[in-house]
Amino acid sequence: MRTAAILALTFAVSAAGEVSALHPRIYVRADGARVGQGLTVSQFRARWKNPAYARFRVPVSARGAAGAAELAARYLEEGRAGDLAAVRDFLASHTYSYEKNDVGGFLAAAEMAIAFDWVHAGLAPAERAAAMANIAATADSSRRFLLRGQPDINHNYTYMALNAVAVCGLVLKGEPAPYDGKAAEYLELARRFIEPPGMVLDTWNARESAWGEGSHYTFHETLRTLVLTLHAYRSATGGDYFPRIRARHGDFIRKAGRFLIACTRPDMTFERTGDTSANRVQASLTVPLTVEMLAAGVEDARESARLHSFAQALLAAYGDQAVRPEFGWGMRIFFDPREPVTPSYRTLPLFQRLGAGTYDQFLWRSGWGADSTMITILAGDHYTDHQHFDKGQFLIYRRGGLAVDSGAYDGMYRPDRHANEYAPRTLAHNCLLVYDPQQALPKGYTNDGGQSIIRGKQHHANWPMYLSHARAEGLDTAQVLASDQDEKNGYAYLQVDLSRAYGGRVAHYDRQFAYLPAADFLLVLNTVTSARPEVQKRWLLHFQDEPLVDGEAPGGGIRAFPGAQLTTVRRQGTLFVRTLLPAQHTVTTVGGPGYEFFNAFTGKNYPVSNPNVAAEAREAGRWRIEVAPAQPAASDRFLHAIEIREGASARATDARLVLDSAGNAAGAHLLTAGRNRVVLFTSGALPLRYQLSGEAAAQHLVTGLKPRQGVVVRVNDKTVLRTRANLNGVVRFEDRVSGARTVAIESR
Numbered sequence: 118m119r120t121a122a123i124l125a126l127t128f129a130v131s132a133a134g135e136v137s138a139l140h141p142r143i144y145v146r147a148d149g150a151r152v153g154q155g156l157t158v159s160q161f162r163a164r165w166k167n168p169a170y171a172r173f174r175v176p177v178s179a180r181g182a183a184g185a186a187e188l189a190a191r192y193l194e195e196g197r198a199g200d201l202a203a204v205r206d207f208l209a210s211h212t213y214s215y216e217k218n219d220v221g222g223f224l225a226a227a228e229m230a231i232a233f234d235w236v237h238a239g240l241a242p243a244e245r246a247a248a249m250a251n252i253a254a255t256a257d258s259s260r261r262f263l264l265r266g267q268p269d270i271n272h273n274y275t276y277m278a279l280n281a282v283a284v285c286g287l288v289l290k291g292e293p294a295p296y297d298g299k300a301a302e303y304l305e306l307a308r309r310f311i312e313p314p315g316m317v318l319d320t321w322n323a324r325e326s327a328w329g330e331g332s333h334y335t336f337h338e339t340l341r342t343l344v345l346t347l348h349a350y351r352s353a354t355g356g357d358y359f360p361r362i363r364a365r366h367g368d369f370i371r372k373a374g375r376f377l378i379a380c381t382r383p384d385m386t387f388e389r390t391g392d393t394s395a396n397r398v399q400a401s402l403t404v405p406l407t408v409e410m411l412a413a414g415v416e417d418a419r420e421s422a423r424l425h426s427f428a429q430a431l432l433a434a435y436g437d438q439a440v441r442p443e444f445g446w447g448m449r450i451f452f453d454p455r456e457p458v459t460p461s462y463r464t465l466p467l468f469q470r471l472g473a474g475t476y477d478q479f480l481w482r483s484g485w486g487a488d489s490t491m492i493t494i495l496a497g498d499h500y501t502d503h504q505h506f507d508k509g510q511f512l513i514y515r516r517g518g519l520a521v522d523s524g525a526y527d528g529m530y531r532p533d534r535h536a537n538e539y540a541p542r543t544l545a546h547n548c549l550l551v552y553d554p555q556q557a558l559p560k561g562y563t564n565d566g567g568q569s570i571i572r573g574k575q576h577h578a579n580w581p582m583y584l585s586h587a588r589a590e591g592l593d594t595a596q597v598l599a600s601d602q603d604e605k606n607g608y609a610y611l612q613v614d615l616s617r618a619y620g621g622r623v624a625h626y627d628r629q630f631a632y633l634p635a636a637d638f639l640l641v642l643n644t645v646t647s648a649r650p651e652v653q654k655r656w657l658l659h660f661q662d663e664p665l666v667d668g669e670a671p672g673g674g675i676r677a678f679p680g681a682q683l684t685t686v687r688r689q690g691t692l693f694v695r696t697l698l699p700a701q702h703t704v705t706t707v708g709g710p711g712y713e714f715f716n717a718f719t720g721k722n723y724p725v726s727n728p729n730v731a732a733e734a735r736e737a738g739r740w741r742i743e744v745a746p747a748q749p750a751a752s753d754r755f756l757h758a759i760e761i762r763e764g765a766s767a768r769a770t771d772a773r774l775v776l777d778s779a780g781n782a783a784g785a786h787l788l789t790a791g792r793n794r795v796v797l798f799t800s801g802a803l804p805l806r807y808q809l810s811g812e813a814a815a816q817h818l819v820t821g822l823k824p825r826q827g828v829v830v831r832v833n834d835k836t837v838l839r840t841r842a843n844l845n846g847v848v849r850f851e852d853r854v855s856g857a858r859t860v861a862i863e864s865r
Contacts, residue, residue, distance in 0.1 A: 134356030136290040136304075140237035142353040143230070143288060144450050145193060152355035155348075156450055158193060165194040169454040172437065173445035179203040182213070182228035183443035189232035190446035192239065201239045204232050208248035214258035215266075215278070220338065223262075223277035226255040227284035227345070234288045249289060249296050256285035256303060263306055269575040270320045271500040271583060273330055273339040275310070279317070280342035283307035287353040307346075311358070315579035317343070318358075322366040323580050326373035327472025329495075330503035331391025332380070332398060333526050340373055341403055344410045348451075359414045372471075374411040374424045377404075378462050379469050379480040380493075381427075382514050385434040386734070388493050389512065390478075392503040392526040392541075395732035401435040406447035413451055419460055426458035467634070468602035468609045472497060477597055481609045483634040490515045490637055490690075490761045494630060496613040499592045500583070501575050502529065506568040507546040508595040508618045509628045513639065515690030515761050520547055523659040523738030524714060525731035530572075532561035539714040539723040543567020545659070545738070549615075549643055549755070551622045552653040552718060563719050566653065568594065568618040594618040598627065599820070601845035607635050610820050610847060624648050631796045631818060636789045637762065638772075642698075642798045643755040650751035656744040658694060658757075660686045661736050666704055673709025675717065683769060684742050691762040693769040694742070697785060698756035701747035708740030717743075758785045778806045782821075792816055801846070803828070803864045810857040819862065822846040827865040833858050839865060 139147035145161045146153045164170050179185045185207040192200040213225035229252045233245075240248065259281035262268060268275040286303030289296040311317045321343070328335040347358045347370075362370055377400075380388045386398045405428045412424035432439045440448055463485035471478045477497030483490040491514040495507055513520035524540030531537050539545050544565040552566030559570050574590050577583035587593045599612040609632045616626045626645040632638070645654060663670060665685040666678045681704035684694040696702060707715050714723045731737035746753050758772035771788040775797060784797035786809045793815035799805060801821050809815065822828070822842040830838040830850050838850045852858060 134354040136287060136354050138291055141193065141234045143234045143284060143349050144352050144447075145190075145235070146352055153352045154357060155352040161450065162194050164449055170449050170452070172432075173440060173448040173452070175437075175442045175445065177442040177445070179207045181443070182207075182211070182225040182232070183441075185232040186228045186235075187443045187446050189235035190449065193235045194449075196239075201236055204236045205240060205244055205248070208233055208251060209244065210251075212251045212254045214255065215262050215274075216258060220274075220277065222255070222258055223274065223281055224338075224342075226252065226259055226281035227342075229255060230285045230288040245292075249292060252285055253289065253296060253299050256281050256299075260303065260306060263310065267576050267578075268310075269501065269577050270316065270579050271324075271577060272575050273334040273501075273503070276317075276339045276342045276346075279307060279310050280346045283311075283346045284349050287349055311346075315581045318362060318366045320580040321369040321373070324475045325367065325472045326369045326376050327476035327478055327497075328376070329391050329476050329478070329497075330501055331393040331526065332387035332389070333392045333394060334503055335391070336377060336380075336387065336400070336407065337397055337403055340377065341407045344370075344373075344407060344414065347414065348410055360416070362414075363416055368415075370411060370414045371417065371420050374408070374415065374420065374427075375465065375469070376471050377408065377411070378423075378427050378465065379471055380478075382491055383485070383487050383489050384514075384517070385431060388491075388514075389518070389522040389736060390493065390495060390507075390510075391505055392529075393522075393735065394526040394730035395735040396729070397526075398734050399435070399438075400431055401439050402441050403444050403447075405431045405440050406444055406451065409448065409451040412456070418457070422457045422459055423462040423465065425456045426460075427462040428452070429458055430462070466602075467604050470600060470602065474597075476500070477595070477613075479600075479609075479611055481602075481632045481634070483637060488516060488763060490634070492632055492639060494611060494613075496595050496597050496611065498587065499571050499574075499594045502572060505541040505546065506543045506570060506618070507548055508568060509548050509613060509615045510546040511630065511639075511641070512547065513692065513759070513761060515763065517688045517690060518661055518736040519686055519688065519690055519692040519761065520759075521659050521661050521736045521738045522546060523741065525725055525735050525737045527725045527727060527730050530561075533563075535714060535723045535725045537562055538565075538716065538719075538721075542570075544657070544716055545714070547658050549626070549628075549645060550653070550655040550657065550743075551619055551626075551645070551647055552655070553622050553647075553649065556622060563716070565716055566655065566718060568615075569620045591617065591620070599845055601820075601843065601847045603847075606849060608633055608818055608849075610818075610845070612821070622648055622652060629798050629820065631798070631820065633787075633794055633796070633818070636770075636787060636794055637760065638770075638787055638789075638794070638796075639759040639761065640785055640796045640798075641755075641757045641759065642783060644752075645755075646752040651749050653749065654746065654753055654755075656755040656757070657741055658684070659738040659741040660692075660708075661738055661740070662686060662688060663708065663740050664706065664742060666706060666742070671706040671708075674707075674712055675715075676706050678704045678706070679747070685769070687765040689765065691765060691767045693760040693762065693767075695758045695760075695769070695772045696744055696756075697758060697772070697774040698754045698783060699744075699746040703745050703747060705743045705745065706740065707743060713737075713739040754783060756783055756785070758787065773809070775807050775809055781805060782807065782819075786811065786815065788813075794818070795852075796820075803862060805862040806859065808857070808859050812855055814855055815852050817848075817850050817852060817860070819848045820846060822848060829863045829865045831861045831863070834861075
C-alpha cells in the first residue's frame with residue numbers, strides 16, 4: 118500500500134469563490150451573470166432546435182426528481198407553461214430522505230434544487246417558498262448523514278450526499294431567511310469534505326480515481342455525482358476546482374476518464390467487478406453524460422478528444438438507449454458535436470495499471486477492436502462492502518465473457534442468501550479456495566474456504582484514517598510485488614502477494630500472470646503454502662456456459678475428472694484451459710440447474726432472490742471448474758496455460774509444462790505456429806536449467822529475477838546472450854534453435 122499518497126497542503130480560501138446572485142446558476146448561467154463559467158441561457162436555448170440534440174429531447178414526465186429536472190430544462194429552453202406547472206407542482210408536493218428512500222433520497226435533493234434553479238424566474242414568491250421548504254427538508258437528510266451518519270471517504274453514499282448539500286447550498290444561496298443561512302451551512306459542510314488535507318480531493322488523487330464498488334455504484338453514482346458537484350461550482354461561483362485538481366491533486370479527472378474507458382469491454386458494457394446487477398452492466402443510462410462532463414473538466418486537448426470519441430462510441434453502440442430521457446438535459450448542456458474526437462480513445466495504452474499502490478486494477482488488451490481480448494486482474498486493497506472478497510481475481514473477455522465473475526448484486530447482508538453466501542464471496546470468483554473446517558467466521562456467514570470476510574469497516578472519515586486502520590482491519594489484502602507491462606515487446610507480467618487476504622490459513626501465497634497478446638495466451642501460476650498441510654486447496658474458474666473436460670460434456674451437478682488436462686469453453690470466442698500443475702490433480706465441474714451458485718462445503722445452492730439481477734447480460738456464471746491436488750500438502754503450485762481464440766471452432770495449441778531441474782522455476786512451452794514461446798516464472802534463484810523440444814525456435818520470457826541482474830544464457834552449452842534483467846526482473850531472448858534443447862541461465 119502506498120502510504121505517502123496525499124498532499125498535506127492547506128488553503129486559506131475555498132476554491133469555490135463567490136456565488137452568482139442570479140438564477141439560473143447551476144450548469145446553465147443567467148445571461149447577465151457576473152461570475153461562473155459555462156453556457157448562458159441564450160446559448161442553451163440556441164441548442165435545442167439543433168438536430169444534433171434531438172435525440173436528447175424525448176418525452177418525459179415529472180415523475181421523480183430527475184424527471185422534474187428535465188422538464189425544468191425544457192422550461193428554460195422554451196418557457197412552456199405546462200412544463201413550469203409540472204415542475205412547480207412536483208417541488209411543492211415531494212420530499213425525500215436517505216432514511217426513507219436510501220440512495221434515491223441522496224440523489225433527489227440535488228435534482229430538486231437544479232429544477233428549482235431553472236424555473237426560479239417563473240415561480241411566484243409563495244411557490245418558491247414551498248419549493249425551498251421541500252428542497253431543504255430533503256437536503257437536511259444528506260446533511261445529517263454527513264454529520265452523524267459515519268460517512269466514509271471511500272464510499273458512494275458520501276459522494277451522493279456531498280452532491281446534495283453542495284448543489285442545494287449553491288441554489289439556495291441568497292434566498293430569503295432561513296434558506297440563505299441553510300445554504301451557508303451546506304456550503305461550509307461541502308467545503309469541509311472537499312478541500313482539507315486528506316478529504317475528497319486528496320483521496321481521489323491518492324487512489325488515482327480507481328474505484329471498486331462495481332459498475333452499480335462506481336460509475337453510475339459515485340464518479341457521476343462527484344463530477345456533477347465540481348461542475349456546479351464552476352458554473353455558479355467565481356471559483357473552479359478543475360485547475361486546482363490539475364495543479365495539486367494529480368490531475369485525477371483525467372485519470373478518472375481513463376479508468377472509466379479501461380473498465381469498458383469491447384462490447385461497450387462495463388467489466389463485471391464488485392457489486393453489479395444486470396441493469397447496471399451497460400455503459401449507458403447516465404454514463405455518456407459523465408464522459409462529456411469529464412471531457413469538459415480536463416485541460417489537455419488530446420485527453421478531451423479521447424473522451425469525446427469514447428462518448429461518441431457509446432452513443433453509436435446504444436442508440437436511443439444511450440441516455441435516460443431524464444438526463445437529456447445534461448447532454449444538451451455538455452455535449453457539443455463540434456468538439457474534436459481525434460485522437461481516439463483507441464490510442465490509449467493496451468496495458469494499463471489503474472490505482473497503483475491502492476486499488477490496483479490491471480487491464481490488458483490485445484487491441485481496441487470488437488474482436489479483441491480483454492483481461493482484468495484485481496490486485497489491490499479493500500475499501501468498502503461493495504467490493505468482493507476476490508483479490509487476485511481475473512476475468513477474460515473475447516466476444517463475451519469467457520472467464521466470468523459469478524453471481525449478481527442481490528441486496529446485502531442477508532444470511533443464508535445469495536447476497537451473503539455467494540456473490541461477494543471468493544467462491545464466486547476466479548481465485549483460490551483454502552478450506553479449513555476450523556476457520557472462524559462472522560455471524561451470518563458459512564465457510565467457503567475463501568478470503569477473510571470484511572464487513573462493517575466503512576467508517577474512514579478521511580484518507581489518513583483509512584491508511585492508519587488498513588492493516589489492523591485486514592484491508593491491505595493484496596500487494597503487487599512486480600509488474601512489467603511492455604506493449605512494444607508484446608507482453609505483460611504481474612506478481613501479487615495475496616497472503617493477507619486469507620488470514621492465518623495461509624503462510625505464503627503469490628499469484629503470477631503473464632499475457633502474450635500476439636499468441637493470446639495467459640499463463641497463471643499460484644504458489645501457496647498453507648498453515649496446516651491437511652487443508653483443502655481448490656483453484657477456481659467460472660464460465661457462463663457448460664465446459665468440455667478433455668472433450669466430454671459433464672452434465673449438470675458435480676462431476677470429477679481425475680487427471681484431466683484440457684477444459685474448453687466455446688461461445689462466440691473460445692477458451693482453452695490447460696492444467697499443467699499440480700502434476701497429480703482432479704478437475705471437478707460444478708454447474709447446471711440447481712448448481713449454478715453451489716457451495717460444495719455446505720452442500721447448498723444459493724440462487725438469487727430476483728432472477729432479473731442475474732439475467733443473461735450480467736453473465737453471472739452457471740458453471741465452474743475446481744482444480745485440486747490429488748493429495749493434500751502444505752505447499753502446492755497451480756499452473757494453467759489459458760488460450761483465448763476467436764470463433765467457436767478453434768482448436769487448442771499444444772502447451773507443455775517446463776520445469777527447472779532444481780525446482781526454482783515453472784512455466785510453459787507454447788507450440789504456437791512459426792515461432793514457439795516459453796514463459797518461465799522463477800523464484801529469483803540462479804542458475805536455472807530446463808529442457809524443451811519443438812520444431813521451431815522459441816522466444817523466452819523469464820520473470821522473477823533481480824532488477825538489472827546480469828545473466829548469461831546458454832542453449833545446448835552455447836552462449837546465445839549476455840544481458841541484464843530489466844528494472845522489473847524480466848529477461849527476453851530467442852533460443853535460435855529447433856528440436857530438443859537445454860537452456861541454462863546463469864549469473865554473470
